[in-house]
Amino acid sequence: MTDTTWVEGAAGSLFDLDNLPxxxxxxxxxxxxxxxxxxxxxxxxxxxxxxxxxxxxxxxxxxxxxxxxxxxxxxxxxxxxxxxxxxxxxxxxxxxxxxxxxxxxxxxxxxxxxxxLPVEVGDYVDFYASEHHASNVGRMFRPDQEPLLPNWKHLPVGYHGRSGTVVVSGTDVVRPMGQRKAPTEERPAYGPSQRLDIEAELGFVVGVGSAMGERVATADFAQHTFGVVGLNDWSARDIQAWEYVPLGPFLGKSFATSISAWVTPMAALDAAWTELPGQDDPEVLDYLHVHGPAGLDIEVEVVLDGEVVTRPPYRTMYWSPAQMLAHTTVNGASIRTGDLWGSGTISGPERDQRGSLLELSWGGKEPFTVAGRERTFLEDGDEVTLRYTAPGTSGGRIALGEVTGRILPAH
The missing domain is CATH 2.30.30.230 (Fumarylacetoacetase, N-terminal domain)
Incomplete structure (x- = not known):
């Protein structure tokens, strides 16, 4: 067996033999x-x-x-x-x-x-695993408090999403309608979201399920996880802000989640494993302990209307995919073939590493520039593409599947 392919144009590309999604x-x-x-x-x-x-x-x-x-x-x-x-x-x-x-x-x-769509999605869970993202959101919305809530470094926070609206890359996204209420307004209004956003994430796909009442240990991650997809958790921030207290996101998230058409098998990412940021202050509970490299060195690019606006690095994520899976099942909840869980927004410490427009524009207060024009949230007609690369097992780099979606007007 060679380490490259006979297929014309594929040798040395981002989709050579060391990838094969x-x-x-x-x-x-x-x-x-x-x-x-x-x-x-x-x-x-x-x-x-x-x-x-x-x-x-x-x-x-x-x-x-x-x-x-x-x-x-x-x-x-x-x-x-x-x-x-x-x-x-x-x-x-x-x-x-x-x-x-x-x-x-x-x-x-x-x-x-x-x-x-490559997978018949069973359950869909989305996490909140980036300390930088969670801290940015905390500073924006709770400026007089600690950025992270007390539980954040003790467990991977997540919400249960809607699997029926997971769509394949290239599917148009209709601007959602819903209730929204600004703090200065007396009553809520109904209409199209005015603060439509993206979240650059990775998605992990369950291959082998578990029985109800059993728990999946962090060490058993590879026995259950088939592969990785690019994931965009489209978010209506104004709808989300009004609805999320006390039970969390609902309609602000459930209208669409886009994933790549290609599922990269975990074996293709063998060279991408890296150490997690420190988890010793506080030390995590025993069921969340991981041994050896548990993070992934995956680079992400967010492209808005043809221009790269941010480059979030997945290696900075606080919680690992193995910990997210272990936490999902620690109460005895079962997982099934086709279940999908998202990492949550990938954000790094720098401004140009923020994985959402909410952060990039700091809640709409600090516009960024695309094609010479100031922008904050998504406009009708915008097209967003998420691109991903990682170290390959042959010494070069591989690409994960892209995720693209275009915003259509509400109707």
Whole structure:
């Protein structure tokens, strides 16, 4: 097996053999099914696996049926040993030119396919795991108090979102309607959100579930987590500000959450693990302890109407994905194949590392400039793209799937 691919244009790219994200695609007149991205192509996995299975290649047996499905769920439910075997087999197929003749027929340019939501999402939970983001929000809205609330460094704070409005990258987002009330107003008003925002996040996808009453330890993260998606938690800040006391976000978040069409397997991020910021003051409780590197060195770019406006670094996150998963299940709540949890807004310590427009404009009081014009929150017609890169296992860099959405007027 080589460490690069024979696929034209893919060798040395951000989507070489050390990446291989999974997605769901279709061609005109065909049913959606699972593929893997290599360069600017997608490999139709099921027919290639069927060829290999007919030749007695055990690594491919049983995989074709899972890959004929219109979501990744059946494949993810097979578990980490099958994920590992599948990845090794795909690397062999795309890395050894002995497979060129029979594989090329099933290799399609991305420009010729439609990409679909890759996962049938079960439950969706969104966290609040960046100390910089939480501190910025605290300073904006509670200027006379400590920025962080008393529980924040003891547990990963989260809210339960709406899985039915998780959409694939490229889906337009309609400006939400709802109640909003400024502090200076006597009564709430109903209408389109005036403070529509983004949240640059990572999403983690559950592959193998757990039984109700069981707990997933931080050390078992890899046994349950299939991969990572880019995630934009669109947020109507004015609706959110009026509704969130005392139970937290609801309509200000539930109208749309965008994820990438590609799910990067955790194995592709083996070189991206890094140490967490210190968690010794206060020391976390035992069930949240992690051993070894538990953070991820992933760079994010937020592009608004074609211009990069901020670059949040995921390595600065306080809470790790393993801790978020452990906390989700510590009360005995079960997880299921396809469950999704978001990291919360990724923000670093610098102004140009803030992962939301709320922070970037400091609540609308400090406009930033895009294309020579001052901006605060999203306007109709705006297009936002989140881009992600990480160290690859071959020494270069890999890209996670982009997340793009365009704002349409309320109706």
């Amino acid at each position: 999974y997605g769901v695609f279709s061609r005109p007149g065909e049913q959606p099914r699972v593929g893997v991205r290599i360069g600017e192509h997608v490999l139709d996995l099921a027919p290639v696996a069927e060829l290999a299975s007919a030749e007695g290649q055990s690594a491919a047996s049983g995989l074709a049926a899972a890959w004929r499905n219109p979501t990744l769920n059946a494949f993810m439910a097979l578990g980490p040993e099958e994920w590992r075997a599948a990845r090794e087999w795909i690397m062999e197929v795309l890395g050894n030119d002995v497979h060129v003749a029979r594989t090329t027929l099933h290799l399609h340019p991305l420009t010729d396919v439609e990409l679909h």
